[in-house]
Amino acid sequence: MTNTLMQRAQAGDAEAYRLVLETARAILTVYARRFLLRMGITDRAEAEDRVQEILLALHEKRHTYDPSQPFEPWLFTIARYKLIDYGRRTKRRPPSTELDEEALAAPVFEEPASHSDLEKLLADLPERSREVLRLVKLEGLSVAEAAARAQMSESALKVLVHRTLKQLRKKSSEAT
Amino acid sequence: MRDVVESLTRDLKPVRRAPPPWLLAGLWALASSALLIPFTLLVFGARGDLTEMTARPLFLGALLCLFLTFFSAARLGLVLAIPGRRVGVLDRGLPYVSLVGFTVLLAIPHETHAAHGLNCTLTLVALSVLPGILLAWLARRFAVIAPGNAASAIGIAMGAVAALALSLHCPSRDASHLVVFHALPVFALGVVVGLGLRRWLRW
Numbered sequence: 174m175t176n177t178l179m180q181r182a183q184a185g186d187a188e189a190y191r192l193v194l195e196t197a198r199a200i201l202t203v204y205a206r207r208f209l210l211r212m213g214i215t216d217r218a219e220a221e222d223r224v225q226e227i228l229l230a231l232h233e234k235r236h237t238y239d240p241s242q243p244f245e246p247w248l249f250t251i252a253r254y255k256l257i258d259y260g261r262r263t264k265r266r267p268p269s270t271e272l273d274e275e276a277l278a279a280p281v282f283e284e285p286a287s288h289s290d291l292e293k294l295l296a297d298l299p300e301r302s303r304e305v306l307r308l309v310k311l312e313g314l315s316v317a318e319a320a321a322r323a324q325m326s327e328s329a330l331k332v333l334v335h336r337t338l339k340q341l342r343k344k345s346s347e348a349t
Numbered sequence: 350m351r352d353v354v355e356s357l358t359r360d361l362k363p364v365r366r367a368p369p370p371w372l373l374a375g376l377w378a379l380a381s382s383a384l385l386i387p388f389t390l391l392v393f394g395a396r397g398d399l400t401e402m403t404a405r406p407l408f409l410g411a412l413l414c415l416f417l418t419f420f421s422a423a424r425l426g427l428v429l430a431i432p433g434r435r436v437g438v439l440d441r442g443l444p445y446v447s448l449v450g451f452t453v454l455l456a457i458p459h460e461t462h463a464a465h466g467l468n469c470t471l472t473l474v475a476l477s478v479l480p481g482i483l484l485a486w487l488a489r490r491f492a493v494i495a496p497g498n499a500a501s502a503i504g505i506a507m508g509a510v511a512a513l514a515l516s517l518h519c520p521s522r523d524a525s526h527l528v529v530f531h532a533l534p535v536f537a538l539g540v541v542v543g544l545g546l547r548r549w550l551r552w
Contacts, residue, residue, distance in 0.1 A: 187359070191354060194354045228354070228357065237431050247433035
């Protein structure tokens with residue numbers, strides 16, 4: 174879906190581009206916050222500044238996106254580049270591994286669901302699953318922090334988040 | 350944050366999508382060869398034994414290796430400028446493997462011949478400048494994600510295309526001359542350009 178929107182944005186469709194940027198902004202807010210946390214930066218305003226910088230970079234380099242390829246790797250590559258660049262400028266060491274974070278920062282739905290739909294889907298989840306999803310996806314905690322808060326191991330949390338997201342995607346596609 | 354989204358969507362202009370790296374690398378390779386080969390032959394002159402050499406499998410093999418080197422290195426430099434593109438082992442390895450192939454073919458002893466020495470290296474470096482500038486400019490128009498590696502690939506590509514043009518001029522068949530003054534400068538350009546250009550490729 175984002176591929177098509179981005180293709181339209183490249184052709185000059187401002188409304189499609191707005192949707193792309195809003196989706197990207199939501200994903201990037203969590204991603205940047207978590208990335209900066211791992212660099213020891215807890216300031217949320219700093220994360221917002223970085224998201225702005227990434228959105229500007231995305232805009233400047235939007236001609237490099239190939240709609241036949243998935244959107245998320247393109248977006249995360251630009252985001253990671255800009256965050257690492259920020260780390261270099263401020264002499265902070267960027268986190269070494271990103272794969273888990275990317276998977277966790279990935280959008281839950283291909284298309285933004287309505288608020289009430291989302292609430293209904295979340296309400297159907299077991300309480301434990303709902304809690305870890307809130308910690309990781311909404312509060313933007315790192316895996317280690319979320320695991321400590323949920324009193325479970327990091328690997329168990331990753332598995333639970335992965336399964337919950339899979340479950341949500343399935344329910345979301347059934348609903349649409 | 351909403352302001353950023355608003356300002357970016359306001360007066361949005363269509364953009365021309367970046368062509369695929371293989372196509373751009375192919376066009377660059379064609380343009381560079383079309384520029385350097387006639388230039389070298391006109392300005393420096395063709396080697397006296399060019400007709401004879403073009404019938405030798407070793408010479409043709411070396412030229413083929415050079416072609417593979419500069420095409421695959423240019424493609425690698427451009428792939429590294431497209432965010433989210435998967436860069437496979439073959440993508441990364443081919444420029445270096447074909448350059449080593451070129452060196453090995455040169456190292457197979459031919460008969461000893463008069464050698465130009467350092468002149469060849471200087472000519473090679475001079476010939477490589479324009480294709481190098483063109484390729485670096487192309488890469489910079491995209492979004493170079495690994496500036497060091499991309500710059501190094503650009504260095505190899507520009508050196509290899511110049512080495513191909515030079516091999517049509519330099520009459521030397523001496524293995525040590527060819528390895529030291531024709532092949533090693535290409536490796537050296539990979540290192541020097543890799544170090545020197547990476548900062549410029551950042552965005």
